[in-house]
Amino acid sequence: MAGDPVAALVAALKADAGIAEQLGESVFGGELPMGEAASMPRKALVLKPSGGPSLTNGSNAAHDTQRIDVFAYGATPAEAAALMADVSLCLLWLQRAVWAQTLIHWVNSAGGYMSGREPDTDWPRVFKSFQVFHALQSVS
Template sequence: MIIALVDALKADGNVAAIAGARVFGGELPKGETRHMPRAAIVLQPSGGVSLAAGSYMDHDTQRVDALCYGATPLEANALGGICRRALTSIRRQVVSGCLIHWIEPAGGISARRDQPTQWPVAFRPFQAFHALQEVS
């Protein structure tokens, strides 16, 4: 599902205008770090309670954290807002073989500096409800 969300953000014109193709799953690639700080998004799966727990559905929810980097704190926060609008606009859509029913914020924004690099980063958590089986 992370790959689908990365692909959805890369396809969003507003995200692409700021971050280009610098949207990644898991972590920043080593080759990117020498160019930081600049606009980039990293999506990471994180914990949380499944809304499908105890059911036999072929669907689940996944908490996803978006780390939105920028050259300044203001740029990181602005990219975080653009990321939020792009992700929460997804409704019952197949992206890269993954049926995503919805994505909602799972908390507020947290602006900080990445440790130990001190790069500005805006943290935004999301919850996504998606199918477990690939869709063609």
């Protein structure tokens, strides 16, 4: 089976005591579930794959990089920004480990952040991209 870097980062964030204290289970991969919309705007995270350059292009390595976009939501722009600051530190401090059956070697910032509002709903959010180096095959 293929490794899933989005699921791995969701699992890592949910396992972090500081993030879990702020969000509980409100960390999602791919998109915000329909049932969550009624509770918004409030603190929540959505992680999405978004392309980016491969650091193993042209090799036979069983590892690759994936850019992951993280969207931090809050009741206010300041709350969303504070959440993103905490999430950024958590991701950047991740050590080589297996999360959700995916080996993550490292997570790096892929640039600065952007604050604003969700276009369709006007919910406050902060957006930031990260580059993840991970194993392509899942780990049992």
